[in-house]
Every structure is written in structure tokens, then in C-alpha cells.
Amino acid sequence: MPYFSDELIEEVRSRNDIVDVIGGYVRLQKKGSTYFGLCPFHNEKTGSFSVSPNKQMYYCFGCGAGGNVFTFLMQYENYTFGEAMQVLADRAGIELPKQEMTSAQRREADKRTRLLEINKEAARYFYSLLRNPRGANAYNYFKQRELSDETMQKFGLGYSDQYSDDLYRYLRKKGYDDQILKESGLVTIDEVRGGHDKFWNRAMFPIMDVHNKVIGFGGRVMGEGEPKYLNSPETKIFDKSRNLYGLNFARSSRKEQILLCEGYMDVIALHQAGFDNAVASLGTALTSGHANLLKRYTKEVYLTYDSDGAGVKAALRAIPILKEVGITTKVINMRPYKDPDEFIKALGADAYQQRIDQAENSFMFEVRIEEQKHDMQDPEDKTAFYNEIARKLLSFPEELERNNYIEAVAAKYQIGFDNLRRLVNQLGNKAGIVKEQTPLKSGIHENKKKEDGMKQSQKLLLTWLIEHTGLFQIIRPFVTPDDFTEDLYRRVAEVLFAQFEDAGSVNPAKIISMFDNEEEQREVAGLFNAHIHEVETKSDMEKAVRETIIRIKDNSIKYRSDHLDPTDMQGLMKVVEDKRALEQLEKLHISID
Structure with a gap:
């Protein structure tokens, strides 16, 4: 850094x-x-x-x-x-000083630059070969897929020669050594065969990041051979889980949603047909990294996966991942055709736009796919279907949204709104899901484990100290950073107390910058945002502050007593002093302005 x-x-x-x-x-x-x-x-x-x-x-x-x-x-x-x-x-408008990198940082930066250069050179070479007689098979393949020369140029499509060391020899002539070529993922080096290419005799698809830099390749074999599609391995510049094919174009689209496909050809066919908002994952299932990347550019994703069983499974996996980051998802039905490429060739762009307009709500898609697993003519299997859907409906934590979906499912399957809601609530009560949510007194909703009361008390005091700086003068004789028994809390308290002593004010945002670890930054932010929702009046607040300070001091005394070395006379005297301070605290009047 x-x-x-x-x-x-x-x-x-x-x-x-x-x-x-x-x-x-x-x-x-x-x-x-x-x-x-x-x-x-x-x-x-x-x-x-x-x-x-x-x-x-x-x-x-x-x-x-x-x-x-x-x-x-x-x-x-x-x-x-x-x-x-x-x-x-x-x-x-602040000019940052030029950073002097360490030798290790400089080597790493130089390596990334050289890897990007190698990928750019390879893309140029593949591009030129496609327009050479040697690339006739790949060029004809793209033409058979009804791609225009303009589209081929836009996506930088190319061809890797039939000789398995062709690119290796080309890049060696450009001055790149075996070590950096090996790290590029484009070349394999072994003692027996020497250097040979990862891609040969393939139609080539350069993969670009959002800044239009070539970071990897996909290749489709010409003729017989396995695998049919091959992707670059992960390198220092290529992370499959954090890049999407076509996003360098789609990010600039004026359309509100993004179309998420399975393959390169689907993306290219959609762009050629005027749908410049199409992207695809890079030969891997959708990840949370992809979802967070999409979240930067859209709030709505339309899944246009293959209509076969594998495509349906991929859609079912993608929906919860997209939902987790807050993306609304719909599913495009392309039947009777397999994928967007086939659909557009058969029916054209206007018909595809109609399918976009008719895209199915992702939850209703999940319900429809679940229905296909059951014999709806069999009472027992039909009941099992309703129970499964009721469990799915419990995934909506908000009652209003859950009721809206209950209403939609009930209408489609003629089960009756009250009957389905009753079933959902019964299952929810059994699982402890559907019940009134009561917030923690601190105001912090814990997802994984309920915090103990002392952690909450220490958080509350840190929050109050930055919201009511007058408290410092009141508690200074009784409470010190050492009374915060959680390590992170104590470190934050030390900085907070020092800020007040030095400047008479506090700067919580500056404190966050003192921590490098993202989890610690997140936790520090939580320390400054604790609240008791039930406190309404000033006197209630003052009482809560007083009780919290007493709890923290009492806990600090017990903690140090439990960890005190019997021979530590100075520590023992400090415990005695703190017990006297605790007695004074119990009589102290707290006033918050």
C-alpha cells in the first residue's frame, strides 16, 4: 500500500x-x-x-x-x-505526492504492466491471423455464426494458429523471456517440449476488463478436439470471479438493466442485435464477486441463460447470489430456442425485446421450476409442493413483501391467500422465523451471534462519548481506556480519550483511518453507532449512561482481579482504589446537555 x-x-x-x-x-x-x-x-x-x-x-x-x-x-x-x-x-483538487515504491512493489507493478503488454500483443497477433489465409477456418466459423466484420472488429476476435508453438515463438521475438511468458497463462514451459501455446487452432475471444485492457482469452476449437471451449488460467491480472465478458461495453449502455448470458457468442450476438447491455461470466458459475461487480452498474439483471436443464440450474444458483447484494432479478424465457444467439437468428431482435418485456419474476420462476418436480394430480405430492413453496416464502423477512408473494402464488395456484399464509406462518413459527422482530437495545442487529451485554455497554459508552463530548469531563476521574476490556474497544478508547485531551473535541472518522484491516474498520464504525431505542427522555438517557458506566467499571475491576498476580501489590492497590471510585460512581449525578 x-x-x-x-x-x-x-x-x-x-x-x-x-x-x-x-x-x-x-x-x-x-x-x-x-x-x-x-x-x-x-x-x-x-x-x-x-x-x-x-x-x-x-x-x-x-x-x-x-x-x-x-x-x-x-x-x-x-x-x-x-x-x-x-x-x-x-x-x-488535492495533488498527491508521487509515491516512492519499494523494490518489491516496483517489481510487482512492472510485472503487471508486462503481463498486460503480453496479452495486448497476443490479442493483436490473433486478430491479424484471423484476417490472414491461415485463419480462414475461424473467419468462416464466425461468418457462419452470422457475425459482421464490424462486430468481429468491435470484440477483437481472432485466431490462434494450428502450430502449437506459434504464439510462443512470436512473443519470444518480441523480447519476452520464458518466466514472464509462463506467468501470462498463454504459454506452458516444460523440459521435454520447451515452450508451447495454451491456445492453438482456436477461434479466439479476447477478454477485457472494464478499462478495456486485455486480461485473458477464451478459445473455441476449430474442428475436432477437447475441450470445445478453453479459457486462460487465473493470473495476476485475470480473476474469473471478478470479471465479466462484455462489461467493458455494457457499463456504458443507456439501458437500465443488464442481460446476463452464459457464453461469449450469446453476448456478441446480442450486442450485434442492438442489446449492448449483455455480459457473461467467464466459463464459471456466477459468484458473489460477479454480483458485486454488477451492482456497481445496475439494480436489475435479466437472466438469459440456456433454456435446457443446465441453464435452468445455473439460473437457480444465480438468483440467490444476485438477491443477496440487492439486485432485482428476472428470467427471460427463450423457448423453443436454446439460447439468445439461436433465438435472435430465428425470430430477430424485436421478438427478443418482447421476451425481455415479458420476463418472469425470479421468485415465480423458482416456484414454476419447483412445480415441475411434483405430480400436481397426486394429493400427497401436491401438498409437498405447497409446503416447499411455503418454506421459500419464508425467505422474505418483511411481512408486507412476503404477503405480496403469498398473494401472487395463491392466485396462480388457486390455493387461497388465507390458507397459504396460514401454512407459511405455521412453518415459520416452528422454525422460529415468523415472529415479531425485537431490536437489540444497542440498535445493532447481529447476524451471526448475540453479543454479550458487556460488549454492548462498552459500545454504547464509546458512542455517547462522541455524541456528548461533555461526558468526558464527568467520567474522566472514574473511567480510563483500560476499563474497556475488549482489545479493539480499548485501542479505540485510547485514541478517543487522547483526541479529547489534546484538542477538546473528537474526530471518529479519523480514528477509522488508523486501522488497516477492513473488518476492524467495520467494527470500529459499529462502536460509534450503538443506540438504546427505548430511551426517550433526557432523564432516562442520563440514567442509562450512569448505569452503563457503573457496569463497565464493575466489570473492569472483576476482570483485573481475576487476572491479578497475588504478588502484584501495585495492581492490588489499583483495584482497591477503583472499588472506592465505583462507590462514588454509584452516587454520581450524570447531566447531559
């Missing part, structure tokens, strides 16, 4: 108002002194994502995502810290 001074990091952060930055990605509405919107990091409809201009932090009470303006860009755009720093510095 590039080195920047703490002062420069803070200048860049403070010159980028977090509400303005996040408002460019998320629609925010002001409620009191805080802004709220739908969380971009998980699927929700309640707007539990908060952005605080006072704290210059964001926090989602639903999934726990949180941090400052740097953290947001790193999470949303998948930037490194250095990239986020550069973007925000440019936004604020």
Missing part, C-alpha cells in the same frame, strides 16, 4: 463530505441530523443505512457495514486504499 502521512490522509478525508460522496451512489433522505437510505451492501427495503455528517461516517444497522469515506469507496468500488485516496484527492 502506498505510504501517505496521517496529516495528508486526514486532509483528503476532511475535504470530501461523506454525504456528498455517498449521495452519488445511494439515494439519501435526511431524518433529523442523519441521512438514511437503502444499504448498497445487502438486500433491504427498510432503509437502515445511515450516513452521519457530524461523525463523517456511515453505518448499516441491518448488515453492520460501516466506516468513513475511504472505507465506502473501498467496499463499493473494490478499490485499494491507494486508489480510494487518489479518487478522493482528485475530487477535492
